[in-house]
Amino acid sequence: MTTYTQPLGELGEIVNGSRPYSLRSRLLTALAADREQSAHASEGPARRVHRRLRLIVDNLPTVGELFRDPEQLAVVGECVALADPPLYMAVLNHYALCLGSVVTLADDPAVIGGPWQALTSGRAKGVFLVTEVGDASSHLGIRTTARFDPDTREFVLDTPVVGAAKFSGVGGSGGPQSAVVCARLVVDGTARGVFSFVVELTDAVGPLPGVSVSRSIGVPSLPLDYSLVRFDGVRVPYVQWLRDRARIDADGAFHDPLGGPDARLQRTLSVGRILWATLPSAVAAMARQSAVTSLRFSAHRRAHGRLAPGARVLELRNQQHALLGALAESFALTCAGRTAREIWARSRTAAARGAPARRTDGMTFSPWTAVDRPLAVLKAVTVRGAARVAAECQHRCGLAGFLHPNLLDGYHGFAHAFDTAGGDSQLILLDAGRALAQERGGGAGGTVPPVDVPADQPGWWPAVARAQGGCLRVELQRSVRRGVQAGRTGLELWNPLLDTAHGLGEAYGARLVADATAAAVEAVHDPELRSALRPLAALYGAVEARRTAGRLLAAGTLAPAAVRALPAVIDDLCDRLLPHLPLLCEAMGAPSGAVPAPLGADDYAAALYDFLDR
Known part of the structure; x- marks a missing residue:
């Protein structure tokens, strides 16, 4: 039986955090063994979910111990998400939301009796x-x-x-x-x-x-x-x-x-923190696996176009931009996942010390940012980022990207569905933007990032994201003031401003991810790893800037010349990254044998046939 071990080095620490590796190995091993044993079992989806949920429960510590450690909850989510995305949806419901509500809101869960025992044992x-x-x-x-x-x-x-x-x-x-x-x-x-x-x-x-x-x-x-x-x-x-x-x-x-009812609603739905704190890590794992397997597939796949018959697909610039960009974004999502867990850990410590809850004045479009603004926004931007990565990888792998055994469709489907599930991302970003515009301060808007931060450096994108947020915040505050002076309130005031509010929420989320990524790279000490991660972080920023260039130009955050220069910057960063791909893929991909997809095999066709013959 395969045993999955802890990856070594600082990159392994960034990807896997300080999580319990014995739990990770135990879960991946159990899920893989069950997958082999039940490959030909005839059971409906509901019974399959019940059975595999019970398998997970049997391999976890007690509920009380599990909820005392955010890292353990995160590793459960990552393992199940990588191996079986639909099952992860059931695990989120069972653990993060159902059991999480009881652990958070009940004085003594044991008093509930039979229903509690059935849930904790996996019988229900x-x-x-x-x-x-x-x-x-x-x-x-x-x-x-x-x-x-x-x-x-x-x-x-x-x-x-x-x-x-x-x-x-x-x-x-x-x-x-x-x-x-x-x-x-x-x-x-x-x-x-x-x-x-x-x-x-x-x-x-x-x-x-x-x-x-x-x-x-x-x-x-x-x-x-x-x-x-x-x-x-x-x-x-x-x-x-x-x-x-x-x-x-x-x-x-x-x-x-x-x-009051608003404070009570905020408290009842505070269980969302558990989901938002662990979901970004799980979708980041899906994004990493999508990028790594797609890169391996492209590195072995030959193309027969007339420009260069027999060339590897990964030699093509547009393929490098897409897939190395996907790897860079998956790294950024990984850093954001770590930040989400840290935010939750700090909030738990503050609550244990009796710190007052956040005010509830953020409940305009939904209750979520009133519960926890940064966690809710990190949920929104990470699921959107993971869906974007998986979709791009599907497209760049051709037919193979859409075959169910290769799992890219499952990863994309999960992340895409969670744009609405777990707190609607659109409403989260609207509320975040509205709340930011109504807070005092905000800094200057309309400024270009400092010229002494080149676009091929990790610090460039955080500066751009911060400037974009400042520009949009000043714009929205001015528009709100004008509307109030004209006597508008409520929907009449905010209806013309919803797109700007949403854009400000997105800029806030972009800054959270950019800062998390830059901080993770800055903390690396190993020179060889720094030489790999610095261009990876910079590539994430350059690709994001190109993707959102219209918004950056419209706000005045970037000048047209800076946008026109981005393709050359991305080319250079790809060249710097290619020698480091073996290291990055080994550390960022799932352990060998943990994920059943044939896509990343050296001989894809043989692996696909083997999968279908099981």
């Missing part, structure tokens, strides 16, 4: 039910109700209208399922804010009384069983209310130390 699959299908931004207007019954001290869960039906990966009959359900608590006829409740949905036979689960809905980009879920008088015991220090006294009096 956990899901998270928050999104309602009838309205946009449904998180800000949840209509599912949990009415408190003072006679039984239970909650009665109801879906009042069809539009309040919840949507999640609940379909199929693979086994027992329990959910954390976000619902509007009603006590003595008064709505008291959105809380979470642990609710048993299905057993091995089907939905439990009062629970309605629709037929499965197909989502091709993430091939799991999804359904609509409705509740009709489902009774939930008091101990399954994730009350987070709120309480209802024996006389029916309601108490919540948070003091």
